[in-house]
Structure formats: structure tokens, C-alpha cells
Amino acid sequence: MRLWVICILLVALLAGPASAAGDPLAGEVVFKKCLACHAVGEGAKNKVGPVLNDVVGRTAGTAEKFKYSQALIDAGSAGLIWTPETLAPWLHKPKDVVPATKMSFAGLAEQADIDNVIAYLLTFSPNYVPAAPAPSAEASSAPAQ
């Protein structure tokens, strides 16, 4: 019995993208907390908050025809681009990322909810291409594609 093969497979599975990637279906449920202010999908329009189609990969504060706070526009000009990495702290506590933002949402406490809602948003950002991974400890252990 090649137990070690199973072990290696298990380790690969556990260390694989599943640990970082959320579940878009679960994310759709989490997104109900955002629906009061945000729309996404076909025909979505700006509401209290901007449309979130193609938000992943977008520079902060740049959805068309939405009146952002000056603070978020400034953050975008300073280089804030929404990626899974920058969205995570934003969705945890928006005011920690941009203190004067007008997104009056306390944030999501659970990391799983954050991962899942990002996975959901990614399904509406088909043009997003992740940049080459930064040489962080975690990224360097993952084989390049």
C-alpha cells in the first residue's frame, strides 16, 4: 500500500489554493450584507455604493459616474488597486484602510466570509489577472504556473 502517495496528495490538497480561495456560492450569501448599498451582475447600477462589476483589478474610486469620497479617490491616486489581497483588510474594516471613506459598513468579522465574498466578486471580474506572486514566504512555496 503506497501510503506515502496518499500522504503527499493530502498535503498537496491542504496546502493548495483551497486554503486561500473562498467559495463563491457561500459568498453570494455573504453579499446579502452588501446588497443594501451595492449591486453586481448584469444591469447592475450604482446605489449608495458603486457597482462592483469588474471591481477586482480596478483602481479604487474609479467606477464610472459614482460620487466617491475624496479619501477613496486619493487612495486610488496613491496606487490602491482592488485585488483579493487589498480587498481582505478593506472588507474586514473599511475605515482601517481608508479612514475617511464614506462606506459606512462595520466590516466582516469572519475571515471565511471575507474569502467567500471575494470569491463571489471575482466571478464578476472576468478580466482580472492576478499579478505574479510577490516573493513572500507563502508564495515562494507554491510552484509557478
Ligand code: HEC
Ligand atoms: C451602508 C452601505 C454599504 C454597505 C453595507 C457596503 N458598502 Fe461597500 N461601499 C459603500 C460606499 C458608499 C462606497 C464608496 C466609498 C467611498 O467613496 O469612500 C463603497 C465602496 C466599496 C468598495 C470600493 C469600490 C471602488 O470602486 O473603489 C468595495 C470593493 C466595496 N464597497 C465592497 C463592499 C462589500 C463586498 C460589501 C459587503 C460585505 C460592502 N461593500 C458593504 C457603501 C456600502
